[in-house]
Amino acid sequence: SILQEPSNTAIQSVALSENGEWAAVGPVSRGELAVYHLPTRQRILIPAGQHGRLRMAFSPRAPLLAFTVVNPRPIAPPFVWTSRVLLWDLNERRVFRELGVQGTPDGLSFSEDGRTLVVGSGTWVGGADVNEVSVWRVEDGSKIAGWKAGLSSFSVGSSWFAATRDASAAAVVAPGHKIRVIDLKTGGERWNVV
Numbered sequence: 001s002i003l004q005e006p007s008n009t010a011i012q013s014v015a016l017s018e019n020g021e022w023a024a025v026g027p028v029s030r031g032e033l034a035v036y037h038l039p040t041r042q043r044i045l046i047p048a049g050q051h052g053r054l055r056m057a058f059s060p061r062a063p064l065l066a067f068t069v070v071n072p073r074p075i076a077p078p079f080v081w082t083s084r085v086l087l088w089d090l091n092e093r094r095v096f097r098e099l100g101v102q103g104t105p106d107g108l109s110f111s112e113d114g115r116t117l118v119v120g121s122g123t124w125v126g127g128a129d130v131n132e133v134s135v136w137r138v139e140d141g142s143k144i145a146g147w148k149a150g151l152s153s154f155s156v157g158s159s160w161f162a163a164t165r166d167a168s169a170a171a172v173v174a175p176g177h178k179i180r181v182i183d184l185k186t187g188g189e190r191w192n193v194v
Contacts (some may be wrong), residue, residue, distance in 0.1 A: 010027060011026070011027055012027060012054055013026040013056060014026070014056075015057060016058070017065075018058060018060045020038065021038055022035060022037060022063075022065070022090060023035070023036045023038060024036075024056045024058070024065055024067070026048070026067070027054075031047060031048060032045045032047060032048055033045070033048040033054060033056070035065065035088075035090070037090075044093060048068075048069055048086075054068055055067065055068045055108050057109060057110055058110070059110045059138070060110055061115075062114050062138075063089065063090035064088065064089060064090065064114070064138070065088045066086070066088075066110070066117055067085070067086055067088065068085055068086075068104075068105040068108070069084045069085075083101050083104060084098050084099065084101070085099040085101055085105055085117070085119055086099075087099070087141075097138070097141045099119070099136050099141055099143075101132075102121060102132060103121035103131055104121060104122065105119050105121045106120050106122060106160060107120035107160070107162070107163075108120075109163035109167070109170075111165065111167035115137065115139065116135060116137060116138065116144070117135075117136045117138055118135055118136075118170060118184065119133070119134045119135075120133050120149065120160065120163075131148065131149040132146050132148060132149055133146070133147050133149050133161065133163075133172065133182055133184065134146040134147075135184050145187070149174075160172055160173040167184060168183070168184055168185060169182060169184055169190060170182050178192055178193065179193050
């Protein structure tokens with residue numbers, strides 16, 4: 001089916017639920033995320049902030065959408081963007097959990113069982129290098145682990161992050177056009193290639 005966003009809205013990102021019932025559309029400028037229930041064609045607007053790139057991911061097991069909200073860029077040191085990842089309950093139509101992350105969240109990936117969320121975040125501002133791949137428990141919003149990603153400055157803001165379905169490893173783009181695979185349990189490097 002065709003979903004139509006207003007013509008003055010630049011669509012930045014889309015996500016589709018595993019069961020095909022929900023679609024999320026992230027516009028650039030309005031500070032809202034549109035979520036569609038496809039069987040009924042109902043459209044729900046969710047406030048999502050107005051700064052940075054909007055990233056989204058549906059849980060493969062629960063009626064749950066994770067999406068990013070980036071706070072405004074700071075103008076004084078330490079030049080760290082404090083951002084949030086919100087977990088939205090599709091049935092109850094509310095945010096039920098909030099995760100605080102450093103940098104700009106550029107990637108979200110649920111584990112196959114839906115219990116874990118992996119977040120890739122990074123920023124390069126005023127020479128500050130803030131980048132991390134973090135692992136979160138969905139049930140209580142606790143941070144299980146966080147590992148420095150070692151990103152290339154050219155990779156921030158692009159598709160620099162991917163995680164395995166079991167949330168055991170993540171691939172990142174590192175300086176020198178290198179790809180690193182990080183073990184998300186130990187933080188060690190499993191593999192790299194130039």
